[in-house]
Amino acid sequence: MGKYVVRRLLTAIPTILVISFIIFAIVDLSPSDPTSNLPMTIPPEVRAKVREALGADDPFVVKYVKWLNQFFIAEPLNLIETSFGITFPGSEDRARVISWATRGPVIDIIAQRLPQTLWVVGSSYILGVLIAVPVGIYSAYRQYSIFDQVGTFLMMVGFSVPTFFTGLMFIIVFSVNLKWFDSVYDTTLVVSDIETLRQQLNQMIMPVTVLTLYTTAQMSRYTRASTLENLQQDFIRTARSKGLTERVVVGRHVVRNSLIPVVTLIALGIPGIFGGALITEQIFRINGIGQYLIIAIQGGDLPTVQTVTFIFAVLVVFFNIVADVLYGILDPRVTYT
Amino acid sequence: MKTKLTLLFIVVMAISSFGGVALTQDMSEVQILYWQASSILNPYLSGGTKDIDASAIVLEPLANWAPDGSLNLNLAAEIPTLENGGISEDLTSITWNLRDDIVWSDGSPFTAEDVVFTWEYCTHPEAGCVQADEFVGVVSVEAMGMHSVTVTFDAPKPNPFRPFVSHIQPILQKAQFGDCIGAEMAACSDANFAPIGTGPFIVEEFRPNDVVTYVRNPNYRDADMGKPAFDRVVFKGGGDAESAARAVLETGEADYAWNLQIAPAVLDSMEAAGNGQVVVAYGQAIETIWINSTDVSPDNPNRSVWMADGSNAHPFLSNKAIRQAMSMAIDTNVLAEQLYGRSGKATCNFINSPASNVSPNTSCDQDIAGAIALLDEAGVLDSDGDGVREYMGHPLRVQYQTSTNAVRQNTQALIKQWWGEIGIDTELRNIDAGVYFGGDPASPDTYQKFYSDVEMYTTGSSSPDMESLLSNNRCGQAPGPDNNWTGSNIIRFCNADYDAALDELSQTAGQDARAAVIIRLNDILVQEYALIPLVYRSSASSAYANSLGGVDINGWDSEMWNIEDWYRADM
Numbered sequence: 051m052g053k054y055v056v057r058r059l060l061t062a063i064p065t066i067l068v069i070s071f072i073i074f075a076i077v078d079l080s081p082s083d084p085t086s087n088l089p090m091t092i093p094p095e096v097r098a099k100v101r102e103a104l105g106a107d108d109p110f111v112v113k114y115v116k117w118l119n120q121f122f123i124a125e126p127l128n129l130i131e132t133s134f135g136i137t138f139p140g141s142e143d144r145a146r147v148i149s150w151a152t153r154g155p156v157i158d159i160i161a162q163r164l165p166q167t168l169w170v171v172g173s174s175y176i177l178g179v180l181i182a183v184p185v186g187i188y189s190a191y192r193q194y195s196i197f198d199q200v201g202t203f204l205m206m207v208g209f210s211v212p213t214f215f216t217g218l219m220f221i222i223v224f225s226v227n228l229k230w231f232d233s234v235y236d237t238t239l240v241v242s243d244i245e246t247l248r249q250q251l252n253q254m255i256m257p258v259t260v261l262t263l264y265t266t267a268q269m270s271r272y273t274r275a276s277t278l279e280n281l282q283q284d285f286i287r288t289a290r291s292k293g294l295t296e297r298v299v300v301g302r303h304v305v306r307n308s309l310i311p312v313v314t315l316i317a318l319g320i321p322g323i324f325g326g327a328l329i330t331e332q333i334f335r336i337n338g339i340g341q342y343l344i345i346a347i348q349g350g351d352l353p354t355v356q357t358v359t360f361i362f363a364v365l366v367v368f369f370n371i372v373a374d375v376l377y378g379i380l381d382p383r384v385t386y387t
Numbered sequence: 388m389k390t391k392l393t394l395l396f397i398v399v400m401a402i403s404s405f406g407g408v409a410l411t412q413d414m415s416e417v418q419i420l421y422w423q424a425s426s427i428l429n430p431y432l433s434g435g436t437k438d439i440d441a442s443a444i445v446l447e448p449l450a451n452w453a454p455d456g457s458l459n460l461n462l463a464a465e466i467p468t469l470e471n472g473g474i475s476e477d478l479t480s481i482t483w484n485l486r487d488d489i490v491w492s493d494g495s496p497f498t499a500e501d502v503v504f505t506w507e508y509c510t511h512p513e514a515g516c517v518q519a520d521e522f523v524g525v526v527s528v529e530a531m532g533m534h535s536v537t538v539t540f541d542a543p544k545p546n547p548f549r550p551f552v553s554h555i556q557p558i559l560q561k562a563q564f565g566d567c568i569g570a571e572m573a574a575c576s577d578a579n580f581a582p583i584g585t586g587p588f589i590v591e592e593f594r595p596n597d598v599v600t601y602v603r604n605p606n607y608r609d610a611d612m613g614k615p616a617f618d619r620v621v622f623k624g625g626g627d628a629e630s631a632a633r634a635v636l637e638t639g640e641a642d643y644a645w646n647l648q649i650a651p652a653v654l655d656s657m658e659a660a661g662n663g664q665v666v667v668a669y670g671q672a673i674e675t676i677w678i679n680s681t682d683v684s685p686d687n688p689n690r691s692v693w694m695a696d697g698s699n700a701h702p703f704l705s706n707k708a709i710r711q712a713m714s715m716a717i718d719t720n721v722l723a724e725q726l727y728g729r730s731g732k733a734t735c736n737f738i739n740s741p742a743s744n745v746s747p748n749t750s751c752d753q754d755i756a757g758a759i760a761l762l763d764e765a766g767v768l769d770s771d772g773d774g775v776r777e778y779m780g781h782p783l784r785v786q787y788q789t790s791t792n793a794v795r796q797n798t799q800a801l802i803k804q805w806w807g808e809i810g811i812d813t814e815l816r817n818i819d820a821g822v823y824f825g826g827d828p829a830s831p832d833t834y835q836k837f838y839s840d841v842e843m844y845t846t847g848s849s850s851p852d853m854e855s856l857l858s859n860n861r862c863g864q865a866p867g868p869d870n871n872w873t874g875s876n877i878i879r880f881c882n883a884d885y886d887a888a889l890d891e892l893s894q895t896a897g898q899d900a901r902a903a904v905i906i907r908l909n910d911i912l913v914q915e916y917a918l919i920p921l922v923y924r925s926s927a928s929s930a931y932a933n934s935l936g937g938v939d940i941n942g943w944d945s946e947m948w949n950i951e952d953w954y955r956a957d958m
Contacts, residue, residue, distance in 0.1 A: 096516075
């Protein structure tokens, strides 16, 4: 098992490098230009100068190697320096990954935005899983009951109605008409007492609900399908004929087996939390990682797009490994060699 | 059942007790929403309106443009003129006398050295300064004592009000930015994120691409007059225009929302809620049909390339009668009213502002019958009966391109129909704005390359002086392979009278005299039908709450130009 994990982690390194190269190539080859958002009154000579100062016209290889150096050498060193308060030689001249739009270090902005993304997207994910698993199991156990029919209907709605629609509906109903909740998320709010906690909950309710609806819909479908499959297995019939109580049959034999694919699915979904929820963040002005990525793409901000998507890719690779390992722990039939 | 209802009731009550949206009718704070978030507070590193406006709350120029196109003083003590000796007789230099009572927000005095430094900062060869064009032609900027500064130009400048005028080029503090010059410019993120200014507010916290909070500047020059009225400003970015409008007009969560380019009907219904109002400002932004004077056939090796000997002229658009008929067929009133609503007015002129520059000599009422008669008379007839006229064997089939945008596609559809009525067949094409305006010389789809017969986009001028806008159409400045498709003369226009009038404009001082020449230039472009102006578009449209007073939206400068005068109005 330990050997397997080490091997997977080692093979992940070349995978990640190839991914970084492919992302860089795609972003660099796309027809985006960091000066394209400037007003049309700014003449081409000035644009050329700006691109030159940014290094946007450097050859592909130069830009890529620069980024590799910034991301894999300068940023980790900087992280060590700031977290332990020590200084390495050459600290002054070290080039960090600098955004073309803000001219500030990309990593600092990601760190600044992580809290609001985790608060909103993370809590909706946890909430979604907490609701989806029991709902899915009960729906399957009482297949074709009213609960199942209503649940299936609601989940289909949650699954098929896009978040930009539900988000807008929520704003119109709860902000415009009822005036209950804020539609503009205040990222500078610091929770320090009851009143600020109330404000934080108030501004989180709508985006979290919108996202939870979507996560719940997705997860409960999987849980239901997986539970249904297990309910028809021979060993369940055996368990029942042994005279076990329904509680033990469902709780121990059905649920445990049914959750194996669901746990994998949950693990694979975790990187999505860090990626933020592009549309929901935009609608409620949460300005987390997702919104940052969108702005960077629109502005042709190559270092930012590259860094954010790459971190995302690393998380996907990592949680894939986690999912595989979990699978082995939960399912004794799977062995690693 | 009853218990369930009670439960539901309790839940609803509990949720609603969270509620009570944090209404911002707060006396001490003003909430501004920009749906594009500000990414940097240094306008020399970003030309985006969101960044210029966010920095205008802190940084000030010597003078700026007021909504009517006149000059408003900030750091200068008086407007330099020929009479007071501020502008030299030969028009090659301008001397600004600065106010001597101004201090930076950190308490240090503001002097002429800061002005000189700002010029050095932006014009450093390695800087990549976005506003470098504003300093073109400036030979030197010298401090004449503590509170006087002279800008010298390489040639007579009848309009010297460009360097240090308007919030796109405010004065930076030398003490703060002194080490950020040249290649170091981009590395100074601390300074770029929180510049020290002379304006009414100082930056409290800046979160790139998210929110800026400002607090009152205690050292502001009019602090003893109670300015600014607010203690804090929150400048929040992100989202979209529609929800920004909603936050001001319907939910009352914000006081001011910027650039509301949304359907007029939607905006009207939001305004009906009665929380606030929508205001528009006009600068110089004209939606125009540009007519290509060169041959654009796909098999032409010199496609869309202007030749000095006239050998590559367009097979039929080089005929003035055809261009005139195309212009006559269009009803600009319908376009403005139906498609632009309050954000645009019909116009017959290319230059529409300030008021003294507007030509009285043009007219453009729709006249389809007249257009048909004109074409018949010119011998441009439909000889083969396919519904499309021919000129010297060339059927009048035009390709009409523009950027992808709902209003533009609707405009295209209407114009295609009108041109169809006079026997001109139109093929419509729309291109993603990023590509169309992207300027990539390798792309065949940029507006500069102009690989179509006509195209449509808006052009404008950032200052009320129209000389640089009109100079774009000087003969010989056409985009082409020799300049990597970067020329400014998109219509490949070449007219000796026009160039002579441009020369005259560059020698003429005084607003009235200049206006006369500008009108002549406008008339040449319009009456030669080198282009067809359609709609005079508002350059700014914003919403503000009824409880906010003092807003004076400005088409010539940052909308935040007078934020020190904003106050909380009694409701």
